[in-house]
Amino acid sequence: MIEIDLMNKADRFAADYIASVKTRRVFPDDAAIKGLTRFDEELPTQTSDPADTLNLLDEFGTPATVTSNGGRYFGFVIGATLPAAAAAERLASAWDQCGSSFVNSPVAAKIEDVATKWVLDILDLPRESRIGFGTSATACGLSMLAVARRALLKRKGWDIDADGLIGAPEVKLMVSETIHITIKKAARLLGFGLNRLIVAPTNHDGLVDLAKLPEIDDMTIVCLQAGEVNKGGFDPFTQIIDIAHKAGAWVHVDGAFGLWARASAAKKHLTTGVELADSWTTDGHKWLNTPYDGAMAICKHADEFAETLNSDAVYSTAEPFAQKNLVLEFSRRARGIPIWAALRSLGRQGVDDMVTRHCEQAQRLSHGLRGIGVTVLNDVAINQVLCTLGDSLKNEALLKSISASGEIWFGPSKWNGDDVFRLSVSSWRTTDEDIDRAIAAIEKALATI
Template identity: 45%
Template sequence: MRALDGPLPGGPSEAGDVLAFLDGYGSPATVASAGGRYFGFVTGGALPATLAAQYLAAAWDQNSFSFVSSPAVACFEATALRWVKEALGLPAAAEGALVTGATMANFTCLAAARNHLLVRAGWDVDRQGLFGAPDLPVVVGGEAHASLFKTLSLLGLGRERVLRAEADDQGRLRADRLPRIDGPAIVCIQAGNVNSGAFDPAEEVVAWARQRETWVHVDGAFGLWALASDELAPLARGFSGADSWATDAHKWLNVPYDSGIALVRDPEALARAMSISGSYLLASEHRDAMNVTPDSSRRARALEVWAALKALGRSGLTEMVERSCRQARRIAEGLQAGGAEILNEVVLNQVVACFGDDSRTQLVIAAVQNDGTCWCGGTVWKGRAAMRISVSSWATSDDDIARSIAAILRARESI
């Protein structure tokens, strides 16, 4: 901070000196989030092929807004999106957008939902805005992720006017607590609760929605990748019946930041919400990303998504996801055997643990972070302070798991 506390330089610097400054001051201050013992914030690592693809994409320096601006990236993007749909068993006809992360993926999908439903109600939000528009209720579960409310605010749908359906003790929306809806509405369901990893009951919610004019959106930042595994797919049964899906590639697909994916069943709904026009932005016969994404100028993140799926293949993706879940269960078993209390049903890659009262648990978390063997963050789960452990890196080995369990239990004993 002191090194950066200076005015804008009056003249040029040598490129080597610039890089040396970045490395000398920046590198020691980074978080080792790409390592195998980082379990914070559902953070993936960067597969070697994806890191190299990012270097190459930076060297290409493509503005990936259209086929004309970068034919190569446009082709890689179309293939990457097709492969994502194949891997997750989602409708082949769905259109997609590669965006910055799950927040913007949620935004993209819900913009399509908002415009589509209001058009059906006789209101063109593109021309008329939201002033005087018909009411458009949004239903969310009691444990919906905070980023979803940010998205609703950005869309003019409001953070506080949502209808909340009660959640169960694992954070799953209770289908028997869905509100009465008269007219068009959006219901948002969750694939992978950010604490417990639990899945909302998609089959029941989708069936409820199909009896009404309701768009079903899936916030599946990490949990949607369970669909890549035959073993785990039953957790996400029914999610393919939704109207839109948001997920991250920089979580379980293990590509570098930043990379999110939005998919919309009705391509026209996405295009109506995202298309752009201008005197020099001429339409082509090819897919132009500027017409299906919030961005115009955008980086070539398609290369990293394509590289991950090419490097892993279907079997490698499945193995990586299943291994993370197996390792999460091992952590839960090891901590429980060492006297910790596990607060969630470990169904996916998330473990929520506590070590006594709130104060003691917070001290254990701080001790683990200070020790540096592994990194685990804190959360509040069902009113209790807890340690949240997210296993989602390709680099995490079984030895990393054993070392981390030992470090956490050492921290517990030291308090």
């Protein structure tokens, strides 16, 4: 069959690519990027052999990839994909299931239900919570803020579903000075207004300063961070959540990558109190190393969650906690399947080992960088290493040199208005040797500046 031959060929191309990640450039060279012009075609008029399309994709697409699926990529907290998760994704893609509800896919509904239980277990979050397996922490965060706002308005007797927001009591959103841009994006889309956000001052580590905490009342959504994006720190959850709940507020925690510190026996203490919140978001495609488009919206108030995102139609009703009632999408692929596969293949100890190892490797990296004259700006509590050469032009020159070398890759950031650069250790493929190669590559680049 043509279809089977085509899939087998795609699998061969994919296998060859995976086999090359240890040796290929981390960032493509100029020739590979120029080769992308081969895709500049007019829309074909006639049907063609599907194999020709696949060949084009491999010949000119593969060389222009960033090898984020390898061990020497240190940008953006992007983890490689675990073999079990990648294989499960491949099989689930062949199944071509619409993972919206049990009637559309009994297998997807069952596996994602099991994945829900396992995620709540390994992250030690309230077991009555429900999880929507969405595309990203961005989409999941937007969902959780919508649930929070609806719940607070409902407590005041306002039906936002029927009456909208015109004339409604104001719901306030409190964020920290270092809150991630995706929360600000959600705030814009939901109409909170960036100029109306209540901004909590932060300390030198970018964490909410308890001594300067703004006033919180029963119409406030408080958004905290598990894993500040630059220094990797954790807000003081226990104290702030206690204050917020006594006032009647809702607490949401953005834990896109840092929430997985709870899976490490050595690092769980950093997250003490986070389980007291009302909702959380985290990604599988960061520190759990699942394929992209794999994130989780987690909410302790299951009924409020499902009511807010309910999408039952006259032709498509489903069980209350069907995934279509827990995510933004009505039709969706079962993103929880590779998350289930990653957890099943690693087990509790495997996840602990991976997270702990990355934290230790980040320490190894920070020590090595200090030894070659790089200033490390954080205490490296988990897997983030924030650095500077003390000069914006030198930082920029270093980044250009590293990118051109193809040996490793990491990116720029800002801290207190200054240009800095950030390295994240989050790939299951990263070895201590890769860390040492990264240090050597940076030392070599420094010699050219």
